[in-house]
Amino acid sequence: MAIANPAGAGLRFDVNCSILFTELPLLERPAAAKAAGFDAVEFWWPFDRAVPSDREVDAFVRTIDDAGVALVGLNFAAGNMPAGDRGLLSDPSHTAEFTDGVDIAVDIARRTGCRALNALYGNRVEGCSPAEQDELAVENLTLAARAAEPAGAVVLLEALNAKENPRYPLRTAADVARVIDVLPAGNVRFLADFYHLAISGEAAAEVVAAHHELIGHVQIADVPGRNQPGTGGFDFDELFGALGAHGYSGWVGLEYRPTEASIDSFDWLNDGP
Numbered sequence: 001m002a003i004a005n006p007a008g009a010g011l012r013f014d015v016n017c018s019i020l021f022t023e024l025p026l027l028e029r030p031a032a033a034k035a036a037g038f039d040a041v042e043f044w045w046p047f048d049r050a051v052p053s054d055r056e057v058d059a060f061v062r063t064i065d066d067a068g069v070a071l072v073g074l075n076f077a078a079g080n081m082p083a084g085d086r087g088l089l090s091d092p093s094h095t096a097e098f099t100d101g102v103d104i105a106v107d108i109a110r111r112t113g114c115r116a117l118n119a120l121y122g123n124r125v126e127g128c129s130p131a132e133q134d135e136l137a138v139e140n141l142t143l144a145a146r147a148a149e150p151a152g153a154v155v156l157l158e159a160l161n162a163k164e165n166p167r168y169p170l171r172t173a174a175d176v177a178r179v180i181d182v183l184p185a186g187n188v189r190f191l192a193d194f195y196h197l198a199i200s201g202e203a204a205a206e207v208v209a210a211h212h213e214l215i216g217h218v219q220i221a222d223v224p225g226r227n228q229p230g231t232g233g234f235d236f237d238e239l240f241g242a243l244g245a246h247g248y249s250g251w252v253g254l255e256y257r258p259t260e261a262s263i264d265s266f267d268w269l270n271d272g273p
Contacts, residue, residue, distance in 0.1 A: 010244060013269065014040035014072050016219070016255040021262045027059060030067035036263055042073030042116075042253050050077035050088075050101040057104060061111050071112040072251045073156075073217055076144065077101035078120045086160060086168045087120025090137035092128055102144050110151040116217050116251075117148055118156040118191055121179075123167035130169065138183060145185030154216050156191035161199035171200050173207045177214060189216025193255065194239055198223045204239040212246040221256035228256050228265040 015021070015038050017029035024032055026046060033041050046060055064071050077098060079085025088098035105117050121137055124130060145155045157176050160168045170176050176190050192215045194204050208215070220239070222232035229236050243252075258265035 011240060011248075011252050012040070012250075014038060014042050014070075014251045014253050016043070016073075016253050017041045018044035018046070019255055019257060020265070023262065027063040030064055030069050032262070034067045034069050036266060038069065040070040040072045040251060041067075042071070042251075042255075044075040044081065045077045045101070045105075046074075047077075050097040051104065057108065061108060064112050071108075071114040073116045073118060073253055074105060074108060074114050075118045075120065076105050079122075085123070086165055087122035089119055089140045090122035090133035091125055092132070092136055093125070094122075095136065095140065098140055099143060102147050106147045106151050106153070109148065109153045115153045116156055116189075116191075117144070117153050118158065118217070119144055120160075121157065121168065121170050123165075124169055125167075133169075134179075137179070141179070141183055141188060142185050145183070145187050149185075149187050154187045154189045155185075156189055156216050158191035158193050158219075159196055159200065160193075161196045163199055172202060173197060173211050177211060180214060190214040191217045191219065193219040194234070195219070195221035195223060195226055195255070198234055204235065205242040208239070208242040208246055208248070212243075212248065215248060215250070217250055217253065218243065218248070219253040219255040221254075225259075226257050227259045228254075229268045231259055 015033040017033060021029040021032045030041050047056055078087045079094065088094040108114065109117060119141060124133065141155060148155050157179060159170045159172055159176050162171050173190065180188050190211055192207060197207055221227065222229050223234040225232055
């Protein structure tokens with residue numbers, strides 16, 4: 001599939017170094033992204049626990065600085081993602097873990113200039129009602145947003161598709177918007193991950209039209225394989241056109257699994273006229 005030159009839409013692309021360049025050690029990935037021509041990167045939580053050591057945090061911040069890239073997105077601690085965890089916000093057994101991680105994430109944002117911190121909502125858990133979990137999520141989101149505000153950062157909230165994440169309750173853009181609408185904090189925004197939204201059956205142009213004022217960050221991958229654009233059936237021309245038409249000026253994170261070496265998966269950026 002030919003993709004119109006994204007540069008024509010005035011969009012800025014960053015590399016998610018938690019899913020790309022995984023053939024390299026984590027701390028070598030920002031430099032690899034820079035060598036590939038990118039000026040910005042994002043990460044999921046880059047540590048193996050919610051409260052890493054000062055040495056680990058310093059090493060992460062230093063590798064961003066040394067690579068000469070901007071850190072434009074960072075997840076809060078989200079639990080054991082390979083085991084199926086999808087965030088700690090709404091899980092009462094992990095509240096202390098989440099709040100401890102907030103301080104570290106905000107410190108990294110302050111030191112690097114990162115302006116977007118993503119808080120995965122968390123799965124439904126047995127023994128706790130959805131209403132109790134939702135109340136806790138609002139409390140923790142408000143805490144995170146207020147902590148991030150002095151660093152000039154927004155907190156992001158995203159929907160995940162039910163096919164791959166059956167216990168995650170936010171499945172559509174409207175689900176996310178409803179949560180943001182009840183928050184007392186004003187610096188929470190929608191992370192529009194168009195891979196998950198497409199799997200959930202949402203049309204990209206309609207999502208942008210309805211929620212463009214809430215969108216604080218965008219992530220992309222092709223559908224259905226979550227690979228680089230051009231490998232599936234997602235209409236990126238439509239998405240990029242809609243973002244441009246509604247004045248989106250933020251970053252577009254490349255959050256896909258490359259079907260080849262990461263460095264060889266960016267050719268689509270040069271496609272089109």
